[in-house]
Amino acid sequence: MGNLVFDIAHLLAGxxxxxSFLLLYQDRLGALIRVFALQAVLLALSVAWQAYxxxxxxxxxxAAIALIFKVLIIPVALDRMVVRLGIHRQVETVxxxxxxxxxxxxxxxxxxxxxxxxxxxEADALAREDLAFALSVVLLGLLMMITRRNxxxxxxxxxxxxxxxxxxxxxxxGMPLVVExxxxxxxxxxxxxxxxxxxxxxERFDTVDVDALERFRGGRG
Amino acid sequence: MPASAITSAASAxxxxxLVAGIVALVLLAAGAVPxxxxxxxxxxxYGAAAAICVLVLGTALSxxxxxPASLILPPGLPxxxxxxxxxxxxxxxxxGDGLGGAAASPFALGFPPGCAPGGAGGGASPPGxxxxxxxxxxxxxxxxxxxxxx
Amino acid sequence: xxxxxxxxxxxxxxxxxxxxxxxxxxxxxxxxxxxxxxVVSHHGVAENVRAGLVYLMMAAFGTLALMLAFGLLAAGGExxxxxxxxFSAMRAHGPTPLAAAVVLGLALLGAGSKxxxxxxxxxxxxxxxxxxxxxxxxxxxxxxxxxxxxxxRIVFDLAGPPAWWWGVPVLLVAGPTAVAGxxxxxxxxxxxxxxxxxxxxxxxxxxxxxGLALAFEANGxxxxxxxxxxxxxxxxxxxxxxxSLLFFGxxxxxxATGEKRMGMLGGLIHAMPQTALAMLVGAAAISAxxxxxxxxxxxxxxxxxxxxxxxxxxxxxMLIPAVGALLALAAALAAACFVRLYGIVFLGRPRSAAAxxxxxxxxxxxxxxxxxxxxxxxxxxxxxxxxxxxQGAVAPLVGVRMTGQGHLAWLSIxxxxxxxxxxxxxxVFVFIALSASLAALAVHAFGSRAxxxxxxxxxxxxxxxxxxxxxxxxxxxxxxxxxxxxxFAARETVTMPPPGDMAPARLSxxxxxxxxxxxxAPLGRAVSALSGRANAIAHLNIRNYLALVxxxxxxxxxxxxxxx
Numbered sequence: 001m002g003n004l005v006f007d008i009a010h011l012l013a014g015x016x017x018x019x020s021f022l023l024l025y026q027d028r029l030g031a032l033i034r035v036f037a038l039q040a041v042l043l044a045l046s047v048a049w050q051a052y053x054x055x056x057x058x059x060x061x062x063a064a065i066a067l068i069f070k071v072l073i074i075p076v077a078l079d080r081m082v083v084r085l086g087i088h089r090q091v092e093t094v095x096x097x098x099x100x101x102x103x104x105x106x107x108x109x110x111x112x113x114x115x116x117x118x119x120x121x122e123a124d125a126l127a128r129e130d131l132a133f134a135l136s137v138v139l140l141g142l143l144m145m146i147t148r149r150n151x152x153x154x155x156x157x158x159x160x161x162x163x164x165x166x167x168x169x170x171x172x173x174g175m176p177l178v179v180e181x182x183x184x185x186x187x188x189x190x191x192x193x194x195x196x197x198x199x200x201x202x203e204r205f206d207t208v209d210v211d212a213l214e215r216f217r218g219g220r221g
Numbered sequence: 222m223p224a225s226a227i228t229s230a231a232s233a234x235x236x237x238x239l240v241a242g243i244v245a246l247v248l249l250a251a252g253a254v255p256x257x258x259x260x261x262x263x264x265x266x267y268g269a270a271a272a273i274c275v276l277v278l279g280t281a282l283s284x285x286x287x288x289p290a291s292l293i294l295p296p297g298l299p300x301x302x303x304x305x306x307x308x309x310x311x312x313x314x315x316x317g318d319g320l321g322g323a324a325a326s327p328f329a330l331g332f333p334p335g336c337a338p339g340g341a342g343g344g345a346s347p348p349g350x351x352x353x354x355x356x357x358x359x360x361x362x363x364x365x366x367x368x369x370x371x
Numbered sequence: 372x373x374x375x376x377x378x379x380x381x382x383x384x385x386x387x388x389x390x391x392x393x394x395x396x397x398x399x400x401x402x403x404x405x406x407x408x409x410v411v412s413h414h415g416v417a418e419n420v421r422a423g424l425v426y427l428m429m430a431a432f433g434t435l436a437l438m439l440a441f442g443l444l445a446a447g448g449e450x451x452x453x454x455x456x457x458f459s460a461m462r463a464h465g466p467t468p469l470a471a472a473v474v475l476g477l478a479l480l481g482a483g484s485k486x487x488x489x490x491x492x493x494x495x496x497x498x499x500x501x502x503x504x505x506x507x508x509x510x511x512x513x514x515x516x517x518x519x520x521x522x523x524r525i526v527f528d529l530a531g532p533p534a535w536w537w538g539v540p541v542l543l544v545a546g547p548t549a550v551a552g553x554x555x556x557x558x559x560x561x562x563x564x565x566x567x568x569x570x571x572x573x574x575x576x577x578x579x580x581x582g583l584a585l586a587f588e589a590n591g592x593x594x595x596x597x598x599x600x601x602x603x604x605x606x607x608x609x610x611x612x613x614x615s616l617l618f619f620g621x622x623x624x625x626x627a628t629g630e631k632r633m634g635m636l637g638g639l640i641h642a643m644p645q646t647a648l649a650m651l652v653g654a655a656a657i658s659a660x661x662x663x664x665x666x667x668x669x670x671x672x673x674x675x676x677x678x679x680x681x682x683x684x685x686x687x688x689m690l691i692p693a694v695g696a697l698l699a700l701a702a703a704l705a706a707a708c709f710v711r712l713y714g715i716v717f718l719g720r721p722r723s724a725a726a727x728x729x730x731x732x733x734x735x736x737x738x739x740x741x742x743x744x745x746x747x748x749x750x751x752x753x754x755x756x757x758x759x760x761x762q763g764a765v766a767p768l769v770g771v772r773m774t775g776q777g778h779l780a781w782l783s784i785x786x787x788x789x790x791x792x793x794x795x796x797x798x799v800f801v802f803i804a805l806s807a808s809l810a811a812l813a814v815h816a817f818g819s820r821a822x823x824x825x826x827x828x829x830x831x832x833x834x835x836x837x838x839x840x841x842x843x844x845x846x847x848x849x850x851x852x853x854x855x856x857x858x859f860a861a862r863e864t865v866t867m868p869p870p871g872d873m874a875p876a877r878l879s880x881x882x883x884x885x886x887x888x889x890x891x892a893p894l895g896r897a898v899s900a901l902s903g904r905a906n907a908i909a910h911l912n913i914r915n916y917l918a919l920v921x922x923x924x925x926x927x928x929x930x931x932x933x934x935x
Contacts (some may be wrong), residue, residue, distance in 0.1 A: 094914065110925065113932045139925070145916040154914075239388060247380035248786045253374035265372055270377050277384060291390055298393050300453040306390035309763035310528070313604055314387035314520040317611045321513030322380045324739050328619050329376070329505040366659030 003112060005053045006129075012046035012065040013133035013167060020140035023160055024104055025097045029152060032091060034077045036156050040070030043163045050130075059170055066166060074159060074191060081195060082152060092149040092209065100147050104140050111135035130171030137164030149209050151198045155191065162187045233290035235280050236307040239315065240292065242277045259350065264330055268361035278319030281312045372412035372503070375532035379509065383517050391457040392441035396434060400522070403430035403485075403837035404512060409506045410498045422497035429484050429494040435883035437482030437521065443470045444529055453781035458529060459833055465531030467803040472501060475537055476524040479544060480589070487571045488578065489548040495571060496555065500563035500631070504622025507563055511570040512615040512758055518606050519577055526585070538586025544698035545582050549575030551858070553704040553711075557711065557850050558859060559884055560843045562621045562631045565712050566614065569657065572701055573610045576669060577603050581699055583675045584769060586687050593771040597679045598786050601773055602671035604761045609664040609750060613656040616743040620650035623732035623740070624716060628725040634841035635723040636716045644731040647717045651739035654709040656747045659702050663801035667784070669702060670794055672757075674786045704850070712845045720837040752796045754784050804859075851880070859883060 019039040026032040044067040049060030093100070109116035141161025145154050165183065249269050256262030284290075289308035297303035307315075382405055385398030407430065411423035444466055445455040454460055466474060484491035499510050526533070552571030573928060580603025588596035588634035623646045625631050640647040656663035659670075676698070679691035721727035731737070750757055766772040774786045774820045782797040829913030848863075859882040868874040911919070 107925070108933060110928055113428070114780045118931060139921075140932050142917070145420045146921055149914075236388075239384070243384050243388070245383045246377040246384070248384050250374045250378035250381065252375075257373040266373055266377065270380060273377075274380065282760075297391070298453050298456065301391055301393060303394050304390035304457050304459075305388045307388060310520070310523060310768065313388050313607070313761060313764045314517065315384060317422060317429065317513055317516045317607060318380065318383045318387060319521075320608075320616055321509050321611055324615050324619070324743055325505040325509050328508070328622065328736050328739035329503075331733040331739075350841065356801055362855070 005049075005140065008049055009046065009053060009171075010129055012042055012049060012173075013130050017133050017140070018137045018162065020137050020144075020160060021101065021104055023144060023156065024100050024140065024147075025094075027091050027097075029082050029087070029091060029150070030079070032156055033075050033082075034154060036078075036159060037071050037075040039160060040066055040075075040162055043166060044071065046167060050170045050196065062166065062170060066163075069187075070159065070163070076173045077191075077195065078152060078155065081198065085198070087150070087152070091153050094149055094163055095147045095149055100143065104143060107139040107143060108136040118148060131168055134164045134168035134171060137161070139169060140164075151194075151201065151209075153200070155194050158194070159187070223234055233282040233284070233287065233307065235287065236290040236292050236305060238280050239277060239307065239357035240294070240305065242273050245273050249273070267326045267329045271323055271330075274319045274322030274326060276319075278323050281319055284318070285309060285312045287312075351362070372409055375408040375412075376403045376506070379409060379506070381896045384512060387519050387520055390459070391564045392438075392445060392461075393456055395521075396438060399437065399855065400434055402514065402517065403427075403434065406498075406506070406510055409510075410502045412503065412506075412608060413501070416501075418497075422494070422501040426494040426498035429491065433481045433484035433491075433518075435795075436477045436484070437525075438767040440474045440477035440481060440525060443474050444525075446470070446495040458524075461529045468534060469526050471530045472534070472537075475526055475540070478522050479495070479540065481775070482518045482522035482525070483544065486509065486515045486522070486574045486578075487548075487552075488574060489551045489571065490890050492548070492552070492571045493884065493886050493891060496559070496564050496567045499567035499570065500561060500725070502702065504563070504618055504625060507567070507622070508615040511567060511618060512611045514574040515570060515574055516611055519574070519581075519603075519607055522578075522581065523768070526581075530613075533585045534590045535586075537589055538582045538584075538687065539690060541578055541582030541585060544692045545575045545578030545692040547575070548572070549579065549701035550697050550704070551575075553701050553708055554850075554854050554858060555884070556708045558855065558861070559703060560633050562633055562636070562712065562716060563618070565633075565708065566617050566870070569612060569705065569708060570610075572705060573606065573614070573657070575701065576672065576698065577610070579603075579605050580606060580668075580672050580675070582694075582744060582901065583672070583679075587675070587678075588769045590682050590684060590687065592678070592681060593769050594626035595787075596679075596774070597771045597773050598671060598678075599675035599766050600765045600769055601758055601761050603674060603912040604667050604764060605671060605754070605757060606665075606668035608757065608761075609656070609668050609747070612743055612747050612750065613653045613663075613665060616653035616740055616747065617657065619736060619740045620646055621742070623736050624729075626736075627729035627732060628723075629682050630725050631911055632722065633712070633715045635721075636721070636726045637719045637837065637840065638717070638721040638726060639729055642727075643717075645737050646732050646740065649737075649744045650713060650717065651743040652747055654713045658706040658709045660706070661794075662751045662796040662803060664754070665749055665795075666797060667794065669698070671786055674792055677792075678787065700740055703859075707850065711843060715841070715843045715846065718839045720840075722837050722840070735875060748800075752800050753782060754794070754796055755779060755782060759785060790803065844878075851882075855882060858885065860885075860888075875916050908935040 012060045016039055019035060019042060022035045023039070026035055033037065043138045044063045047059055047066060048063040051057065051063060072206035089096050094104075115135055116128060119131060141157050141159075141164060144160065148154055148157065162183075169183070249266060253266045256266055258298075284307060286309065289306060291304065291306040294303040294305065336349070379402060382400075382402030386395060386402060387398075389395035389398055407423055407427050410426055411419055413419050414423070441456070441461075444461045444467075452510070463816060465471070479488065480491070484494075487495040499507050502510060526537075549572050552568055552573070552575055555571065556565045556568035559568055570887040580599050583599035584596045586596075586605065587593070587599060594654050622630065623643065624636065627643060627646075628636060630636055653665065654912075659665040673695065676691055676695040679688060679695075682688055682691070687730060690877045700779065721729075732740075758773060759775055759777045762772040762775075778785075781795055783793050783795040785793040851859075851861050864879050864881070866877040866879070868876060908919075
């Protein structure tokens with residue numbers, strides 16, 4: 001039984017990393033949002049499985065929050081945002097997909113090396129694997145934020161990064177529910193704030209390409 | 222030892238007098254803010270500073286050969302307080318402070334307020350070139366007619 | 372600026388009374404900031420603002436060095452209690468030899484930058500003259516002494532027994548400081564700047580005394596150490612007296628004429644006889660002429676130097692006489708410097724309208740100057756009681772006190788042994804007074820009392836132009852040619868108009884301070900180059916900032932992966 005619990009948790013976390021890679025090579029905004037929703041589904045499943053495995057009922061609440069916010073509300077809102085902004089549906093990249101994927105592979109390797117080494121002999125195997133995958137998801141989210149021009153895809157990178165944090169929190173036992181709820185809400189608020197900013201940027205500058213902001217800041221970048 | 226209490230283990234009256242002098246100078250500095258605009262304000266401040274410096278000088282001179290005294294005042298870091306000590310070396314230093322202050326304050330009384338030292342720097346002013354009329358004049362200094370005999 | 376004056380005084384007193392590092396540094400900063408405010412009190416003049424900025428930077432640097440020194444001294448204690456910051460705790464557990472050596476270096480940097488040791492002196496000739504004269508007097512006469520006090524407190528009192536070589540860096544800095552200071556003074560043409568530069572020289576003399584005390588104390592000659600430390604402290608008192616006096620005189624001249632350029636002054640002895648007399652006393656005292664006080668302290672320093680052959684260490688046997696030679700050179704140059712200052716400002720004929728119409732200073736000013744002049748004379752004639760009074764401070768620091776001098780017959784002082792050397796200021800005074808009066812009597816008895824006024828120099832100058840007199844620049848020219856070429860890169864350029872042109876010929880002199888050219892200017896360039904580079908970071912876009920965060924994160928993870 002213990003082996004099966006570990007395997008399923010491993011599978012779900014690994015699937016999240018895989019989906020992070022899927023996020024990296026999407027070239028359509030619509031597809032990007034739906035892949036993000038898929039990752040959120042996997043996150044909810046993963047957290048729910050942790051709740052079952054650790055016999056921690058409060059994690060079910062976390063899973064529910066992830067399901068409601070990240071699978072339903074945020075993707076729908078993003079979809080509507082894209083429609084209302086009327087931006088073209090292509091994801092504009094700074095670094096092309098190939099090198100980004102290679103960098104992503106390197107990051108996953110790095111996070112595995114770091115996590116397995118640092119936590120050696122301290123936590124149980126379940127938590128260690130989970131943490132390694134969670135760190136990978138975080139790093140891939142960050143990578144996505146810096147290799148995309150479009151503000152919407154940066155939001156998705158940020159949300160994906162936050163998925164990784166929740167995964168890590170669920171894997172590490174004893175994380176209080178209050179903290180998770182507050183993290184979830186703060187992410188939602190961050191989403192709202194960023195979203196409204198995107199609208200403002202769009203109103204002002206007629207684009208959501210963040211590089212366009214540079215010209216108005218008088219920067220040299 | 223508790224920092225909040227004034228421990229006068231070996232605090233001679235001389236040291237307390239000196240502390241009073243420093244406090245008086247600080248209060249004088251605070252009081253000088255409104256006084257600076259009044260007519261006799263600067264005379265009052267310099268006069269008081271001179272009096273305090275004379276007091277400090279006298280106290281320091283009299284404690285040149287005395288035993289060290291120390292005092293812990295409440296203001297300062299926690300656990301530490303503000304520690305003061307008057308030994309012979311400090312007395313020599315205070316002699317210098319008091320002497321300088323006691324001499325400079327009366328001098329400042331005679332020094333007209335707002336007399337700016339001219340902007341002339343230490344650069345070599347070439348001999349042979351003396352613009353007697355185009356020199357900066359300060360408000361405090363006697364005005365000199367430019368018709369000085371060449 | 373009025374509120375800062377009492378605050379400045381309070382800060383200086385607090386430093387001296389402090390018995391823990393926090394109070395000390397608090398007072399030190401109080402003093403620095405208040406004096407900074409006084410320096411920039413005439414902030415309309417761009418030069419004063421620059422002086423204030425340079426001063427502020429040097430003050431911050433000095434405080435940093437002192438803070439580190441206190442940190443090292445406090446670190447030896449057990450636990451992390453704040454009580455370790457008290458001086459008594461520092462005394463209780465001396466620092467390790469290595470820490471004590473670093474503390475010595477930091478104290479030289481921290482206190483030395485405030486006192487004006489070369490090459491940390493650059494702020495001093497800028498800031499001291501920029502302040503009003505009474506503040507200049509306090510900064511030069513008293514604040515530098517507070518810095519000396521800080522050095523003595525840290526090195527002699529808190530850092531434990533000195534190692535044999537501690538005197539070496541102090542002497543190596545102090546000797547050149549004395550000579551460079553007076554050379555700077557000789558090159559200046561601004562009265563207050565001359566005085567500020569001469570402060571550097573006197574700080575050098577004081578630190579020579581301190582270095583000697585360290586060297587003798589560490590090498591088993593505490594009695595000579597007591598002599599050297601007494602000499603240093605005596606010079607501290609003396610310099611406070613005559614430098615204040617000279618700055619007051621400069622202030623009086625400035626008020627009377629509105630001028631502090633020497634090339635615009637002259638002949639003031641007629642208009643301001645009392646100021647001139649007081650300034651003469653001050654100038655003689657700072658030139659170390661007997662029977663005034665400056666002579667006594669420098670003489671005591673030389674007595675300690677002359678005992679250096681008794682030292683067991685060869686390096687010190689060689690170094691100390693060399694420093695003595697520097698000191699002798701500095702004393703001679705100081706005399707030249709003050710002959711120049713006094714001669715140009717007070718003697719001769721006025722070089723400007725302002726100088727010709729000067730009035731004597733007011734009563735307060737004259738009283739302040741007269742009392743200081745009397746004190747200079749008193750300390751020179753009666754050095755014995757002063758030396759005895761200083762022993763209370765000397766004895767705890769080097770363990771021995773000098774033999775009592777106050778009770779000796781005819782007010783003599785005998786620092787070492789009767790067969791060796793003694794000095795009697797009173798007899799010198801009586802002799803000088805008697806011979807001078809006799810000479811005056813003789814001159815008046817046998818000479819003609821008639822005064823004949825005639826053109827002094829008429830060769831080539833038909834008019835009676837006061838500018839044909841010796842000037843500050845021309846007086847300094849021989850010395851500038853000897854020392855200035857190599858040390859200050861002094862250049863004289865003569866611009867001669869072509870024949871037929873009515874423009875005046877010009878002789879201009881340019882110098883540069885090697886400390887600026889080789890230490891501070893490269894430092895400034897390096898800082899501005901670095902900040903120019905760093906400035907680029909302020910103009911990135913969001914993604915670049917994120918990339919920076921990301922890069923830092925990945926770098927740290929890689930480090931973790933490699934190390935863990």
